[in-house]
Amino acid sequence: MPRFLGVWLILNGFAYLVLGSTGLLLPQYEDKVSNIAFPVLPGEVASMLWLLIMGAKPQAPGVAALSPASA
Numbered sequence: 769m770p771r772f773l774g775v776w777l778i779l780n781g782f783a784y785l786v787l788g789s790t791g792l793l794l795p796q797y798e799d800k801v802s803n804i805a806f807p808v809l810p811g812e813v814a815s816m817l818w819l820l821i822m823g824a825k826p827q828a829p830g831v832a833a834l835s836p837a838s839a
Contacts (some may be wrong), residue, residue, distance in 0.1 A: 777815055
């Protein structure tokens with residue numbers, strides 16, 4: 769997974785923490801904070817798409833021969 773997706777997911781987690789705590793502690797500012805945090809929230813979707821598109825590659829034939837199950 770590329771580094772920028774990892775950083776995006778970290779920022780996404782912090783955004784969820786800030787949004788949740790703002791909703792509990794300062795509900796009058798919840799709309800303003802959600803507008804600021806909105807650009808980082810699609811990080812989960814981006815990582816899911818990365819794993820679906822790039823993560824499902826077939827293994828090389830030599831890798832299967834080295835697995836412990838074949839020994």
